[in-house]
Amino acid sequence: MDSFFEEGSLVAVLTTQPLDRTLDYKAPAGGCFEGAYVEVPLGPRKIMGVVWGPGRGDFDIAKVRSVIRVLDVTPMQAELREFLQRAGDYTLTPMPAMLRLATRAPGLSEAPSLRKIYRLGDVEPDRMTDPRRRVLEVLREIGGLAYTLGELAEAAGVTSSVIKGLAKQGAVREEEAPRDVAFARLDPERGGKTLTADQEAAAQVLREAIASGRYGTTLLKGVTGSGKTEVYLEAVAACLRKGRQALVLLPEIALTAEFLTRVEARFGARPAEWHSGVTMTERRRVWKQVSQGGAQLVVGARSALFLPFRDLGLTIVDEEHDTSYKQEEGALYNARDMAVLRASICAGQVVLASATPSLESWANADAGKYRRLDLVSRFGASVMPEMGAIDMRGQELPSNRWVSPALAAQVRARLEKGEQAMLFINRRGYAPVTICRACGHQIGCPHCDARMVEHRFLQRLVCHQCGETIPKPSECPECHAEDKLAAVGPGVERLAEEAAELFPEARLAVLSSDLFASARALKDEIETIASGGADIIIGTQLVAKGHNFPHLTLVGVIDSDLGLQGSDLRAAERTFQLMRQVAGRAGRAEKPGTALMQTFQPEHPVIRAILSGDEEDFWKAEAEERRAAGMPPYGRLAGIILSSTEAQEAFDLGNAMARQDGPLRRVGAQVYGPAPAPIARVRGRHRVRLLVKAPKGAALQPALTAWAAQFRLKGELRMAIDIDPQNFF
Ligand code: ADP
Ligand code: ZN
Numbered sequence: 001m002d003s004f005f006e007e008g009s010l011v012a013v014l015t016t017q018p019l020d021r022t023l024d025y026k027a028p029a030g031g032c033f034e035g036a037y038v039e040v041p042l043g044p045r046k047i048m049g050v051v052w053g054p055g056r057g058d059f060d061i062a063k064v065r066s067v068i069r070v071l072d073v074t075p076m077q078a079e080l081r082e083f084l085q086r087a088g089d090y091t092l093t094p095m096p097a098m099l100r101l102a103t104r105a106p107g108l109s110e111a112p113s114l115r116k117i118y119r120l121g122d123v124e125p126d127r128m129t130d131p132r133r134r135v136l137e138v139l140r141e142i143g144g145l146a147y148t149l150g151e152l153a154e155a156a157g158v159t160s161s162v163i164k165g166l167a168k169q170g171a172v173r174e175e176e177a178p179r180d181v182a183f184a185r186l187d188p189e190r191g192g193k194t195l196t197a198d199q200e201a202a203a204q205v206l207r208e209a210i211a212s213g214r215y216g217t218t219l220l221k222g223v224t225g226s227g228k229t230e231v232y233l234e235a236v237a238a239c240l241r242k243g244r245q246a247l248v249l250l251p252e253i254a255l256t257a258e259f260l261t262r263v264e265a266r267f268g269a270r271p272a273e274w275h276s277g278v279t280m281t282e283r284r285r286v287w288k289q290v291s292q293g294g295a296q297l298v299v300g301a302r303s304a305l306f307l308p309f310r311d312l313g314l315t316i317v318d319e320e321h322d323t324s325y326k327q328e329e330g331a332l333y334n335a336r337d338m339a340v341l342r343a344s345i346c347a348g349q350v351v352l353a354s355a356t357p358s359l360e361s362w363a364n365a366d367a368g369k370y371r372r373l374d375l376v377s378r379f380g381a382s383v384m385p386e387m388g389a390i391d392m393r394g395q396e397l398p399s400n401r402w403v404s405p406a407l408a409a410q411v412r413a414r415l416e417k418g419e420q421a422m423l424f425i426n427r428r429g430y431a432p433v434t435i436c437r438a439c440g441h442q443i444g445c446p447h448c449d450a451r452m453v454e455h456r457f458l459q460r461l462v463c464h465q466c467g468e469t470i471p472k473p474s475e476c477p478e479c480h481a482e483d484k485l486a487a488v489g490p491g492v493e494r495l496a497e498e499a500a501e502l503f504p505e506a507r508l509a510v511l512s513s514d515l516f517a518s519a520r521a522l523k524d525e526i527e528t529i530a531s532g533g534a535d536i537i538i539g540t541q542l543v544a545k546g547h548n549f550p551h552l553t554l555v556g557v558i559d560s561d562l563g564l565q566g567s568d569l570r571a572a573e574r575t576f577q578l579m580r581q582v583a584g585r586a587g588r589a590e591k592p593g594t595a596l597m598q599t600f601q602p603e604h605p606v607i608r609a610i611l612s613g614d615e616e617d618f619w620k621a622e623a624e625e626r627r628a629a630g631m632p633p634y635g636r637l638a639g640i641i642l643s644s645t646e647a648q649e650a651f652d653l654g655n656a657m658a659r660q661d662g663p664l665r666r667v668g669a670q671v672y673g674p675a676p677a678p679i680a681r682v683r684g685r686h687r688v689r690l691l692v693k694a695p696k697g698a699a700l701q702p703a704l705t706a707w708a709a710q711f712r713l714k715g716e717l718r719m720a721i722d723i724d725p726q727n728f729f
Contacts, residue, residue, distance in 0.1 A: 002075070002078060003033070004031055004032075004033050004034075005027040005031055005034070005051070006031045007030065007031050008026050008027060009026070009027050009054075010024050010025070010054060010055025010056075010057055011026070011027050011032065011051045011052075011054065012052045012054065012055050012056055013025050013038060013040050013052060014049055014052040014095055015049035015099070016100045017042065018096055018097075019096060020094065021056075022052050022056070023042070023049075024056055024058075024059045024064050025040050025064060025065055025066060026067065027067060028066055028068070028070060030070070032051055032067065032070050033075050034051050034052070034075075034078075035050060035051060035076040035077060035078065036071075036075045037070070037073050037076065037108065038050070038051055038068070038070050039068040039069050040067050040068060048071070050076050051067075052081070071108065071109050073288065074288075077308070080308055080309075083341065083342045083346075084098040084099065084101075084102055085098075086341060086345070087338050087341060087342075090333075090341070091332055091333045091723055092704060092721050093331040097330065102306045102308065104283070104287075104303060105280075105284045106280045108284065108287070114176040114177065114179060115148060115177060115179045116149060116174055116176060116177075118146055118148070118152050118167065118172050118174055119139065119146045119173045119175065120136065120173070121166070121169075121170045121172050125169050126169060131157075131158040132165075132166060134157060135152065135156040135162060135172065136166075136172075138155045138156045139152070180284060180289065181289075182295070183269070183270075183272050183295045184268075184269035184270070186240055186268065186269050186271065186296050187267055187268045188241045189241075190266065190268050192233055192234060193230055195230065195234070198377070199226075199227045199230060199231050202220065203231045203234035203235070205371070205373060206220075206231070206234065206238065207235065209235075209349050209371070210239050210313065210314060210349055211238070211242070213347060217343065217349070217350040217369070218352070218371040219364070219365045219370045219371070219372045220232060220351050220375070221353075221355070222374065223377070224355045225378040225548075226376070226378050228353045228355075228375060229262065231373075232318075232353055233262070233263070235314055235316070235351060236248070236297060236314060236316070237267075240296050240297070243311075244312070244313025245290070245293070245295070245298070246296065247297070247305070247307075247309070247316070248298070248315075248316040248318065249301070249305065249315065249316065249317050249318065249339065250299065250300070250319070251319045251325060252542075253276065254522050254523060256275065256299055256300075260299060263297065263299065267297075271299050272286045272300075273299055274286050274298055274300030274303070274304040274307065275300050276301065286298065286307070287308065290309055291308040292310065293311070302335030303327075303335075305335050305338055305339055305342060309346075312342065313348050314348060314349050314351070315339045315342070315343055315350050315351070316350075316351045317335065317339050317351070320336050320358065321354050321358040323574075323726055332723065336352065336358070337360075352370070356576065356580045356581060359619065359623060359626065360632065362619050363623060363634070364633070385555070385583050385592070385594055386594045387583060387610065387613065388595070389560075389596070389598075389599050390404055390596055390599070391599065391600075392404060392599060393600060395598075401498060402425075402498060402558050402598075403423065403498055403499065403558070404598055406596075407556045407596055410554055410594070411423075411503065411556065415506055415535055419551055419553040420534065420535060420536070420537060420551040420553065420554075421535070421536050421552070421555075422539065422552055422554065422555045422582075423495055423499060423537070423556050424555060424582045425490060425491070425492050425539075425557075425558040426540055426541050426559070427489075427490065427491045427540065428492060428540050429462065429491040429492070429493060430453075430456040430493040431454045431487030431491050432451065432488070432491060433487070433488040433489050434487060435488050436476035436478060436479060436481060437485075438479050438481035439479035439481065441476055441477070441478035443477065443485075445463035445468055446468065447683050448463055448468075449679055449681040449682075450463055450465045452470070453491065454472060454487055454491070455493065455514065456493050457493055458514075460472060462514075465679055465682050465683075473485065492510060492539065493512075495558060496510045496538045499536055499538055503535075503536060507535045507536070508535070508536050509525060509528070509529050509534035509537050509538070510539070511538070511542050512539065512540045530550065537549070541578070552593065553593045554596070555582055555583055555594075555595045555596070557582060557583075557595070557596065558598055559598065560598060560607060561600055570726070572606045576606050576609065576610060576618055579597065579610045580610060580615075583595035597610070597611075605621065606618070630693065634696060635694065636696060636698060636700050636724070638694075638704055638721055638722065638723050638724075639689060639690075639691055639721070639722040640657070640673075640689060640692065640719065640720070641719070641722070642654050642657075642717065642719055643685040643688070644685060644716045644718070645685060645686070645716045646686065649714075649715070649716070649717055650674075650687070653711060653717060654673060654674025654688045654690055655674060656711065657690060657707070657708075658674060660707075662707075663703050663704075663706035663710075664703050666703065667698040667700065668694060668698050669698055670692070670693050670694075671690055672691040673688070673689055673690035673691055674689065674690050677689040692704065708721065
């Protein structure tokens with residue numbers, strides 16, 4: 001039970017100000033509960049905070065000020081406070097930053113606002129016009145219900161002045177209504193699709209898990225199209241029946257539209273949405289309704305995990321292996337792991353769904369920490385694609401051409417049958433390198449240690465690290481030779497150009513995240529493709545993520561070796577996942593699909609595992625290698641990035657940290673480095689990294705904290721600690 005603080009007693013208030021502690025205040029008139037959102041004075045300002053517990057009492061009591069007021073929002077529950085605290089401790093994120101994650105909705109401190117709504121009035125207008133008649137008809141159709149001004153104007157196809165005119169006469173009634181209204185009720189009893197025996201067995205396990213009312217995590221592994229979504233919607237239904245809330249996390253906003261439609265078909269109404277495409281007023285509505293129980297289901301991006309759920313019973317992490325679940329700036333957390341943490345605190349269930357799980361989740365299931373459910377076959381007549389390699393060593397290709405004759409022949413065969421083909425390349429832009437043929441100079445970013453990538457569509461060179469763009473120069477910046485700059489290597493735009501030459505009769509669709517002005521435009525394009533509005537789809541990583549293209553029967557992977565070259569710990573795992581995902585796009589409907597991988601190393605173990613389809617063998621081999629090396633998930637890693645405008649400063653600190661490693665050695669951890677980070681300069685800051693490796697059971701976070709506390713960050717120096725790093729840049 002949350003404690004209550006009488007008026008005048010000392011309370012500790014956590015704010016989002018970058019301070020390393022809570023601040024003491026006196027409880028206001030009427031007192032306040034632990035967890036209450038309050039407004040407090042700080043210097044000349046008023047700021048928002050949360051009552052975090054009894055005051056520390058280490059301020060001069062005469063100077064302690066009073067809480068100004070308790071805000072009219074549901075207090076933060078003990079469960080969320082504990083979650084923020086433990087997630088902050090785990091990721092070594094200061095508590096003010098954690099509180100910011102939990103309060104990312106505007107206007108929480110304002111009084112609940114009102115908006116005008118319009119219903120049918122009881123007077124006839126003095127003069128009837130066509131627009132007026134349409135307004136009244138639209139209102140009659142919805143019975144006693146109401147519209148907002150914008151909605152009504154759109155539905156009737158009139159300007160708002162027509163409605164205002166009617167309101168003045170009383171023909172339409174204008175009323176004030178609260179803005180942050182509850183979401184429509186979802187009905188779990190509407191019934192879903194009839195499940196296959198496999199699907200039903202999996203759904204039943206999840207229903208029982210939910211009925212237990214206890215914490216548990218399930219890895220739901222199933223090939224693309226096996227019905228994982230249908231199965232986890234059954235778990236959502238079970239959760240709603242219990243009166244608890246559910247959260248579905250998706251890795252990509254572009255996937256939400258299709259998913260919302262499925263939810264609406266299954267439960268009869270749309271759920272709450274939470275992602276970067278949601279307006280500020282809608283965010284506030286979602287935040288408030290989640291806290292009051294007026295939102296039963298939230299569909300969103302990783303940050304939805306920090307919403308103030310009243311009673312979170314189930315969290316689905318769809319495509320759980322997806323790297324976008326890792327937040328790489330600010331608070332460095334992995335939403336997949338944090339979902340498990342929150343569920344363990346709120347007695348909820350977690351379902352991690354994927355066709356190609358992360359090695360972490362695979363290992364947790366292997367060790368018995370997670371339940372594992374497998375859906376082994378695709379739903380209905382669709383079967384897994386046939387996989388094959390095209391050995392590029394035997395293919396004749398002119399320079400600056402990437403589609404082999406063998407692949408081109410396969411594409412042509414699909415075009416003749418009226419089916420779709422996809423060409424996949426995991427590189428945005430036109431060409432990764434721009435080189436001067438006169439002097440050999442390669443154009444690099446002025447701020448980063450990275451090459452500028454030509455984007456012909458934008459007619460600019462772009463740095464994929466910092467986003468800097470410059471117009472494509474006509475002369476070499478180094479030797480000033482005219483017209484000697486040449487594009488080297490393939491990107492998705494260049495592949496599109498080649499495809500247009502090879503298949504002049506085909507309709508092409510290019511899917512790359514930077515080619516679309518809005519999520520809406522991307523969604524429209526995806527729908528067009530799905531309904532057969534393109535013959536050849538040319539895409540980057542974006543196409544690998546869960547879209548459903550029923551006419552697609554061939555996927556050609558242009559450069560299967562790309563992901564295998566890096567020194568990244570996860571290169572093999574990433575390539576494996578990506579290839580299986582892309583291949584999973586082919587043949588999702590009745591027509592069988594084929595996936596062909598162009599490779600110069602057909603005998604590479606990862607390529608062989610993909611082709612053979614023996615996934616368990618791949619994971620076992622990969623797990624063995626990591627175990628032998630003491631690498632995650634069989635050991636622990638933390639990445640430390642030091643950055644500064646002065647390279648030497650960062651190196652000096654790195655060297656000092658490597659020498660003074662006592663706190664780490666005491667828990668059996670080792671430091672590697674300092675070394676220049678793989679991308680040694682970003683946005684003008686030099687970056688140096690250290691890697692800390694520890695045995696699995698080590699108390700790594702307290703050791704890291706004690707270690708880092710030995711050093712003072714002077715001037716421009718910054719330190720970021722990344723627990724369980726995903727990327728090594
Ligand atoms: P996954 O999430 O594993 O990729 P989905 O749940 O999206 O698979 O299922 C793939 C397609 O098959 C979807 O269009 C889905 O509606 C359909 N489907 C799956 N299971 C059934 C079923 N039991 N009855 C009818 N359609 C189904
Ligand atoms: Zn740059």
